[in-house]
Amino acid sequence: MNETHFLNCRHNLLQLMEEGVAIITSAPAKIRSNDTEYSYRQNSDFYYLCGFNEDNSILVLIKTHEFTKTILFVEAYNEDHALWNGARLGVEGSRERFSVDEVYASAEYSGMIKELLREHVNLYIDLYCDSPRIIEAESAAQALHSMRGIKRYVRSIRDISYLIRSLRLIKSDEEIAIIRQAIAITAEAHHEAMRVCQSHMREYQLQAAMSYIFLNSGAVSEAYGAIVAGGNNANTLHYIDNRDELHEGDLVLIDAACEWELYASDITRTFPINGKFSDAQKEVYEKVLEVQLRVIDAIKPNVKRDWLQNYSEELLCDALIELGILVGERKALIEAKEHKKYAPHGIGHWMGLDVHDPCPYVDESGESLAFEAGMVMTIEPGLYFRADDESVPERYRGIGIRIEDNILVTEEGYENLSEMIVKTVNEIETMCQN
Numbered sequence: 001m002n003e004t005h006f007l008n009c010r011h012n013l014l015q016l017m018e019e020g021v022a023i024i025t026s027a028p029a030k031i032r033s034n035d036t037e038y039s040y041r042q043n044s045d046f047y048y049l050c051g052f053n054e055d056n057s058i059l060v061l062i063k064t065h066e067f068t069k070t071i072l073f074v075e076a077y078n079e080d081h082a083l084w085n086g087a088r089l090g091v092e093g094s095r096e097r098f099s100v101d102e103v104y105a106s107a108e109y110s111g112m113i114k115e116l117l118r119e120h121v122n123l124y125i126d127l128y129c130d131s132p133r134i135i136e137a138e139s140a141a142q143a144l145h146s147m148r149g150i151k152r153y154v155r156s157i158r159d160i161s162y163l164i165r166s167l168r169l170i171k172s173d174e175e176i177a178i179i180r181q182a183i184a185i186t187a188e189a190h191h192e193a194m195r196v197c198q199s200h201m202r203e204y205q206l207q208a209a210m211s212y213i214f215l216n217s218g219a220v221s222e223a224y225g226a227i228v229a230g231g232n233n234a235n236t237l238h239y240i241d242n243r244d245e246l247h248e249g250d251l252v253l254i255d256a257a258c259e260w261e262l263y264a265s266d267i268t269r270t271f272p273i274n275g276k277f278s279d280a281q282k283e284v285y286e287k288v289l290e291v292q293l294r295v296i297d298a299i300k301p302n303v304k305r306d307w308l309q310n311y312s313e314e315l316l317c318d319a320l321i322e323l324g325i326l327v328g329e330r331k332a333l334i335e336a337k338e339h340k341k342y343a344p345h346g347i348g349h350w351m352g353l354d355v356h357d358p359c360p361y362v363d364e365s366g367e368s369l370a371f372e373a374g375m376v377m378t379i380e381p382g383l384y385f386r387a388d389d390e391s392v393p394e395r396y397r398g399i400g401i402r403i404e405d406n407i408l409v410t411e412e413g414y415e416n417l418s419e420m421i422v423k424t425v426n427e428i429e430t431m432c433q434n
């Protein structure tokens with residue numbers, strides 16, 4: 001990602017801020033067990049603003065009526081750390097690499113924070129983050145309040161995350177290019193899973209085939225824990241056990257995708273383990289696919305997200321009526337939430353630096369947001385019929401199907417960024433038999 005992108009992001013955030021100081025901290029390194037750590041994942045809000053990927057760093061944005069200033073605190077270069085864990089960029093390296101105004105060692109933060117907050121009235125922090133650096137800033141504000149000679153002091157502590165996440169809603173061309181790359185690798189992995197799948201394999205073996213593609217393509221991290229759910233396991237929405245045997249005649253639902261330069265992709269495909277849909281599987285599959293295509297086709301600027309959700313529920317309810325699973329009038333069935341039993345989750349979510357991008361879904365007044373060019377979301381209708389559900393005709397029991405793509409809103413309407421991943425019955429059967 002180009003340095004200009006991060007400069008723009010900070011500029012946009014400063015525009016949204018009133019006079020004051022914003023403090024955004026990096027994610028802490030996390031212990032997995034004893035002395036082994038999880039692989040490091042940066043705080044998305046922090047990364048969005050500066051692209052720095054090390055822990056123990058702090059970004060400070062200052063806005064006065066006269067000027068703005070960006071300060072980055074980074075962990076100093078350390079020989080020992082370089083030997084064991086690899087070299088940190090350090091203060092000098094960061095000065096050269098980042099277009100921030102000033103860089104200091106993180107160790108200097110505690111001694112400087114009071115001075116940085118002096119004469120400011122707004123302190124912007126992530127209100128829901130318990131970083132010790134943020135607590136230090138709050139204490140510094142308190143100390144300043146009772147100090148002699150201070151004319152202005154912090155009078156409000158405000159949430160910076162909301163502002164950052166409002167900006168994260170609209171992706172720049174560079175961000176979209178990175179998401180496309182994540183999706184390209186994920187596409188290859190889904191196709192590989194279809195090609196290698198055979199009955200009697202274990203779910204994790206399909207996962208391994210996909211992981212190989214991810215890693216071999218340089219995508220060292222999944223965007224979320226993969227779901228590889230054979231047969232009835234697909235009806236457990238967040239099934240991540242992935243250990244069961246794949247059975248002849250069942251479908252397998254795979255919700256798995258990689259991250260590229262910290263940007264997510266999020267793709268689900270459901271296909272027959274033996275490469276051929278049964279009649280019952282095909283009936284349900286084609287209903288879900290039709291719903292997905294129609295919902296995607298309704299996406300364009302100014303359509304409200306709420307409306308899209310309701311529209312998708314109507315279509316899913318119609319599908320359930322057509323399959324003979326629900327009986328009655330659509331309106332009454334939806335009011336009674338009858339469809340929710342078989343289609344329990346929402347139609348999709350924002351996607352970006354986080355797979356579930358935590359951007360707002362409503363505006364300041366609580367009204368559902370309308371789509372704008374540059375927004376990226378998933379569209380993922382599903383129908384789930386548990387094996388033990390006697391309210392469903394026997395032929396459909398144990399079938400769970402979800403189809404998920406990643407959609408970019410454009411000026412003209414939309415672009416399905418994951419269009420290259422096969423999804424019609426014919427395309428899937430051909431890929432499986434490859």
Ligand SMILES: [Mn+2]
Nearest residue numbers: 266378380404
């Ligand atoms: Mn999703």
